[in-house]
Amino acid sequence: MRLIVVSGLAGSGKSVALHMLEDLGYYCIDNLPLGLLSGVSADTLNSEGLDFDRLAVGIDSRSRRGEIAGFRDRIQSLREGGIEIEVIYLHADTDTILRRYSETRRKHPLTDEQTSLIDAVHTDRKLLAPIADSADVSIDTSHTNIHQLRDIIRNRVEGGASGEMSILLQSFGFKYGLPQAVDFVFDVRCLLNPHWVPELRALTGQDAPVAEHLEAQPQTRAMLDDIHGFVSRWLPDFARENRAYVTIAVGCTGGKHRSVYIVEQLARRLRETYAQTLVRHNELH
Numbered sequence: 001m002r003l004i005v006v007s008g009l010a011g012s013g014k015s016v017a018l019h020m021l022e023d024l025g026y027y028c029i030d031n032l033p034l035g036l037l038s039g040v041s042a043d044t045l046n047s048e049g050l051d052f053d054r055l056a057v058g059i060d061s062r063s064r065r066g067e068i069a070g071f072r073d074r075i076q077s078l079r080e081g082g083i084e085i086e087v088i089y090l091h092a093d094t095d096t097i098l099r100r101y102s103e104t105r106r107k108h109p110l111t112d113e114q115t116s117l118i119d120a121v122h123t124d125r126k127l128l129a130p131i132a133d134s135a136d137v138s139i140d141t142s143h144t145n146i147h148q149l150r151d152i153i154r155n156r157v158e159g160g161a162s163g164e165m166s167i168l169l170q171s172f173g174f175k176y177g178l179p180q181a182v183d184f185v186f187d188v189r190c191l192l193n194p195h196w197v198p199e200l201r202a203l204t205g206q207d208a209p210v211a212e213h214l215e216a217q218p219q220t221r222a223m224l225d226d227i228h229g230f231v232s233r234w235l236p237d238f239a240r241e242n243r244a245y246v247t248i249a250v251g252c253t254g255g256k257h258r259s260v261y262i263v264e265q266l267a268r269r270l271r272e273t274y275a276q277t278l279v280r281h282n283e284l285h
Helices: 014-023 034-046 065-069 071-080 094-104 117-127 129-134 146-162 208-215 218-240 258-270
Strands: 002-008 027-029 054-059 084-091 137-140 166-173 184-187 245-252 277-281
Touching: 002 014, 014 027, 014 054, 014 084, 014 146, 034 054, 034 065, 034 071, 065 071, 065 129, 071 084, 071 129, 084 129, 094 117, 117 129, 137 146, 146 166, 146 245, 146 277, 166 258, 208 218, 208 258, 218 245, 218 258, 245 258, 258 277
Parallel strands: 002 054, 002 084, 027 054, 084 137, 166 245, 166 277, 184 245
Antiparallel strands: none
């Protein structure tokens, strides 16, 4: 049986991650007290007639402090019992958590008459430190929207389940900030910008006129060849380290033309070797 434990700060996207896992065929249990994890896992492993062999549980800081403090030992015990386990920890900066709660108007699980929202966030972070320290993967969702987080979870889980490394290619605009949780970042702002060609401005790097404009410049092919050569050289080393996924980001100024084109072309090349190559254009909506 494969077990994925999803934990993290309230407001960091735990529910989004669990919903994605459910879509991927996992039987999901949210807000499971940590003390029940061993029993649920053992019952699932030993029961006959169950039509699933993949379980995902969400755990938050409402578990007892002593149980959280012993998280690492509990996970190790389950692994020794023959259960394949991966721990995913989600977090975000305090300002982002505060903004999300302000926008949704939901109540933080640790707030009460004596505890303010900001104090609850700080307490949440402190209580979950043992889980954060034990996580197999830690994902910062401060600058990640729902769709991007779903892509990250899918990329991580599908790659790990199949034994084949998955690659996520992202285009982005530097003026909107760097994407989070990436392994490589490439800057292609040195290429001539189609934005300044009036008839190309409203198009994107997915459109043929933009592609033709960029391909007419020798430096575009050189940039693409160099990026492809670099990642092709090092991706096998990541795979040998049993990495389930690698995220590569390519950025230009606005994230609409140059980076989109490079990502599309890079994906086409990489799929010849890595079938699980996903593409995400962060600034195309």
